[in-house]
Ligand SMILES: Nc1ncnc2c1ncn2[C@@H]1O[C@H](COP(=O)(O)OP(=O)(O)OP(=O)(O)O)[C@@H](O)[C@H]1O
């Protein structure tokens with residue numbers, strides 16, 4: 079009974095709604111202005127393209143995370159899942175080089191395998207969470223450890239490298255561009271558009287929000303809560319697979335340190351974007367802006383001597399906390 | 412004689428562009444029980460939320476003992492001796508009963524919480540309410556009536572000078588209400604002033620000293636209870652003469668059975684329950700709160716574990732294991748727990764309205780037809796006369812009664828043949844109740860079959876053709892025709908009649 083007065087005026091709630099939606103974009107714009115002021119090279123198209131391309135992995139994973147989080151769950155395993163999938167892809171493609179040959183077919187097999195593994199890993203997360211009635215935080219903390227140690231095991235503690243002949247063929251998937259725009263950016267864009275449509279315009283998306291808002295009400299609305307929840311992890315797994323497909327040609331290798339802390343960056347992008355961690359809302363374009371901001375911060379720190387780039391994580395952390403504070407004060411609670 | 416303890420002058424409240432309270436002059440005398448009545452959305456809750464610091468007034472003043480006060484939060488008001496029991500439960504679900512009672516008022520001994528004192532005190536307050544709730548129980552495991560008792564215990568334990576109760580009895584049974592009334596009177600004897608909001612005019616007549624009537628945000632009148640009858644109060648509230656509360660009993664059930672329930676058991680709640688429902692029948696379920704009516708219905712529609720039992724729909728065995736199986740057979744269930752299970756309170760009316768029937772709105776490529784949704788929303792607003800600040804209003808901003816109308820609209824979206832309505836008129840004003848009774852009657856006339864669970868016997872007697880009585884998870888009585896009267900039903904409900912079951916099988 080000692081609760082504070084809630085957001086009460088309708089005018090204010092309309093304002094905060096806009097604020098919540100627009101906030102991340104305003105912040106992104108401010109960050110860009112700041113970057114340009116610090117160093118003019120920031121705004122050069124080469125630099126911006128580079129920043130955006132780098133944001134694609136986290137961005138694509140964060141699109142999946144938006145599904146999981148809006149439905150009231152969390153997936154901590156995405157970083158190690160990406161590392162594990164990279165590892166298996168590389169081993170498989172190196173193997174098929176001998177039988178199938180150095181050609182696109184081999185790469186396609188690798189990509190197909192990535193998708194299959196992503197779906198399976200997501201399904202595993204989802205089923206254990208829903209059927210086992212275990213908190214998703216715990217489940218994915220567990221699978222995070224499992225996938226990470228599996229890739230370490232596969233690499234025998236070292237690094238798995240893609241065969242050099244294949245790299246030449248696979249390279250364009252990261253370094254190539256279409257209509258002047260890098261392929262990873264296209265992928266990011268397409269994944270985001272599809273993600274937005276599914277979340278905002280389909281029954282599945284509606285159900286995700288309903289479950290995240292109140293799972294009991296969802297069950298009393300004849301929604302198959304377990305199935306929808308499981309599917310959000312499958313969507314997440316698929317997004318990780320797509321991100322991995324783009325990531326592998328970048329370095330052509332995988333090791334125990336691949337994808338470390340990606341889960342935190344993905345979750346941070348979602349939260350900065352205005353999606354509530356407790357579920358029930360989704361701001362997919364906010365997530366996109368959040369992912370871009372995170373990679374931009376690193377870039378700006380690279381371009382200035384004022385703050386050491388080793389403080390990248392600290393700056394990101396501050397921004398996440400500020401974002402949540404701003405959103406909450408905007409909400410009036 | 413001193414003046415009023417609490418008073419407002421020219422109080423106005425706007426929510427955005429909408430004004431919901433106009434120039435309210437309200438006076439609470441020391442030691443009186445002051446009822447506030449009015450239709451859904453009249454502004455009752457808004458008024459008392461301002462008095463208790465939950466909202467701040469847009470214009471006008473609140474005066475406590477003739478001194479202007481500006482409460483910034485409910486804590487300010489509590490510190491000044493004004494305590495409120497919310498219409499919506501305001502309990503922390505994951506905490507225990509005791510922790511809730513002392514929330515924000517924890518008692519310390521040195522660095523540590525004085526657990527012993529708090530436990531003792533909680534037990535005392537709960538005992539004064541004659542409820543069997545344990546101080547150690549987690550709130551989320553309580554039934555709605557138990558939660559209400561905890562709310563009351565929490566407010567009472569704060570030793571307020573002014574106690575505000577917003578529809579405290581909506582979810583309570585008659586015997587619980589009697590206990591509450593005794594408690595209120597004993598507080599009154601100690602000098603506590605009480606503001607009491609209720610849609611149950613008989614209770615108002617029984618309990619209150621003074622009545623204030625609100626309509627559309629204005630104060631219509633404040634009068635001593637002695638000058639008023641229930642009919643006069645209803646007329647003042649609605650602004651027109653109220654007659655024929657219940658529709659004529661001109662409908663007879665058709666011979667065909669649409670729902671046949673045989674031996675359904677839901678562990679811990681309902682034991683070996685069998686009954687049937689005919690086409691065009693309006694069947695009531697009476698019983699004390701906790702008699703297992705809700706749980707039985709939830710077990711039937713697949714929302715709750717069923718350990719045994721068979722269900723036939725239209726003469727065919729129906730395997731209903733999840734609620735969606737029931738929906739696909741055109742059976743719907745309206746939950747008694749509007750905010751916990753019925754509606755997503757943080758979402759808009761439209762989001763809620765179509766949630767159950769969303770399949771019908773899916774078009775090409777799995778896309779939802781938002782235009783069709785908007786049309787349905789407008790239709791529902793019109794049909795159920797939902798009064799909302801706007802069509803995009805979030806459920807939280809609707810008055811309790813209007814929320815219930817959205818919940819009703821939601822289940823009607825699937826065009827059901829069998830409707831199970833659990834406390835359909837809870838928190839609804841007399842005018843709207845009447846509408847809902849006629850609405851149920853109209854549905855039956857169209858050939859639909861309806862089960863009504865209610866804790867208000869006059870309501871069941873008024874609308875139902877037959878009434879089944881449950882006690883401790885068992886079906887103990889089945890009355891129809893001339894046998895339908897309050898005494899008979901209470902005899903079954905209390906176990907004076909039809910007591911062929913062992914009493915050990917208690918239900919939650
Ligand atoms: N937070 C809010 N934002 C906007 N409008 C609100 C808000 N809270 C209440 N209202 C509006 O104020 C009006 C009065 O609501 P209030 O809850 O006071 O009614 P009430 O008399 O308590 O009704 P009921 O009997 O149904 O509980 C309603 O039209 C409601 O929609």
Ligand SMILES: [Mg+2]
Nearest residue numbers: 455456498811
């Ligand atoms: Mg109210």
